[in-house]
Amino acid sequence: MxxxxxxxxxxxxxxxxxxxxxxxxxxxxxxxxxxxxxxxxxxxxxxxxxxxxxxxxxxxxxxxxxxxxxxxxxxxxxxxxxxxxxxxxxxxxxxxxxxxxxxxxxxxxxxxxxxxxxxxxxxxxxxxxxxxxxxxxxxxxxxxxxxxxxxxxxxxxxxxxxxxxxxxxxxxxxxxxxxxxxxxxxxxxxxxxxxxxxxxxxxxxxxxxxxxxxxxxxxxxxxxxxxxxxxxxxxxxxxxxxxxxxxxxxxGRQYGLFETYRLDDAEIGIVILNSAAGTTKDAVDAFREKGIKVGLLKPRLFRPFPYEEVGEALKHLKAICVLDRADAFGGSYGPLFMDIAATLFPYKEKPLMMNKIYGLGGRDYLPEHAENAIAELAEVAKTGQIKTFKEYIGVRE
Amino acid sequence: MKLKGWKELKPGAVVTEPGSALKFKTGSWRAFKPKWIEENCIQCMFCWAYCPDMAITVKDGKRGDFDYDYCKGCGICALECPGKKGNKAIVMEEEGR
The missing domain is CATH 3.40.50.970 (Thiamin diphosphate (ThDP)-binding fold, Pyr/PP domains)
Known part of the structure; x- marks a missing residue:
């Protein structure tokens, strides 16, 4: 230090x-x-x-x-x-x-x-x-x-x-x-x-x-x-x-291209930007205490995106949920998801991936949103099946 | 002129050589070419004043022929030319004729 x-x-x-x-x-x-x-x-x-x-x-x-x-x-x-x-x-x-x-x-x-x-x-x-x-x-x-x-x-x-x-x-x-x-x-x-x-x-x-x-x-x-x-x-x-x-x-403060949180030995992972990463880390801790090996990656340098390094950090996971606080209309997935998918594109064996759109227009991102995503990820990792590739969360039907 | 590769370019396309526009021969854009008819020229210098480039050469206060390296053939000089007794000193001709 x-x-x-x-x-x-x-x-x-x-x-x-x-x-x-x-x-x-x-x-x-x-x-x-x-x-x-x-x-x-x-x-x-x-x-x-x-x-x-x-x-x-x-x-x-x-x-x-x-x-x-x-x-x-x-x-x-x-x-x-x-x-x-x-x-x-x-x-x-x-x-x-x-x-x-x-x-x-x-x-x-x-x-x-x-x-x-x-x-x-x-x-x-x-x-x-x-x-x-x-x-x-x-x-x-x-x-x-x-x-x-x-x-x-x-x-x-x-x-x-x-x-x-x-x-x-x-x-x-x-x-x-x-x-x-x-x-x-x-x-x-x-x-x-x-x-x-x-x-x-x-x-x-x-x-x-x-x-x-x-x-x-x-x-x-x-x-x-x-x-x-x-x-x-x-x-x-x-x-x-x-x-x-x-x-x-x-x-005395360390910075990299991105931050990883309990990711090295994780089996499932959340990728999320900015303030919502803080909320998600608490949920990661809660699930770790229950024995679920979940980790988090929070990009810092988003442009230029460090594709190789992020791919290297995520490739060992069984399943990933990318949470986007923006949608890329007509682009099928949120903008962060598309970049994360691109980091894993070169690998033959890659994690299963899903995308959730949250918090648009300042809608609160609550601990339960992170918890639901992690619980779903754990299920996806177990069954190998994704029910919904992309969905809006915290939205009224 | 051999074109440069991307590694040889100045960052940000900044031009660091003053007056380098001289090297850019814009005369190749021309579709119509002005022709100077000296016997009809009264040396009024309207063409020199109106030329949007610097394609009218002037020496010792008298105009000479066009500098075709930079004349784009806009025709403003031919339009403004008062000529002599109704006969233009500048006329436009189609390029390549």
Missing amino acids: GQKSGKIVAVTGNEAVAEALRQVNPDVSAAYPITPATEIMQRFTAFVSNGKAKTEMILVESEHSAMSACIGASAAGGRVATSTSAQGLALMWEELFIASGTRLPIILALVNRAMSAPLNIHGDHSDGMGARDCGWIQLWSENAQEAYDNMIQSFRIAEHMDLRLPAMVCMDGFIISHSIERMEYLDDEAVKSFVGEFKTVNPLLDIEHPVSYGPLILTDYYMEYRRAHAEVMSKVKNVVLDVAKDFEKIS
Whole structure:
């Protein structure tokens, strides 16, 4: 374990992310408020107004403009961060591709919220899942501590000279963003030296070396740029692991590409993202006490998805239940399920798999939901038969 | 020109060589070609002012022939040309004739 330097606090997820931003002290931030992410920038702009961060805030008229201003500031040579949720991320859609295709290491705190319509402000993953293929790095967080830790690490990952990719740090709306938890802040100096000075690459403001951003790339070169992007995405996981090692030295907290919980000797397993993983771990413990060998895998680096490593961690199981807090309409299964299925595709012998859609629009994920899934898994492992491959749970018929 | 492979590209398609647009010969886009008829030219420079590219060559205050490496054949110069006594100094001809 590394040397700890922080202090224990009781804060909301949003407060923790705002604190991480204050400690990193980016050069520029452009943001537009949207529930439940609003509080991050509300708190951060207060830090800026009170001189506790030197960031230049650009208060814009929409998320489309927010991400556009972030792109301009990043291309100019600044360290840049912003925050949003749901429709706000959707309004950033075209700029998300421009940020990644232009290889600008912009950091975005995404407070996961259900996509409208029908209009809803609560936590689910349909916003982040909708943006999963836009060439950004995605780190998902179970609680306020992980959101804070991921936020700090994301700057080092995104700005790594081998990558230069934008990154979004995801946490569940309201469940984490607005709930107060005990967690640990690092010292300002520890964070400052961990993220280091921002290094520029081809900054627009270097007038001695003029550059052009955003040229037209047609049939002769577009495919080569996409191939290069696929290549840089393949380098992300090693950087994530290296940065996690350094982060452990200042925090004492360990991070990997994903978290496993009682999985090594398990026969059945649950795969689940973010806050619901915490609830599920309690159910895993309860079933372990009854002698049922169940474990859990919680992805952290969701994009690029570490297919080989996740497949390796799951392949020994008899049966897996993937719980998705979003549906991929018309795609047969939820988005997480499809990735997990893809990790096991290369193996001849693979676990039986089922998919459950839960918690949409902030619907509570209760311990009994996890317990039912585990009980069903145990039955599937015993009989080798799956009754329902995919179903919605916690929904009224 | 030999096209580069994906490993040779600058990240993010950033152009780091100033003025490199000169190397992009857009004249190949042309379907109609402007023809300069010198005896009808009054050297008003309308064509030079209206050209959306820089395809009118000018030396010592006088226009010369077109720079066909960059003329896309838009025809604006031919439209704006006042000519001499009703005779245009620029006319458009179909490429390849």
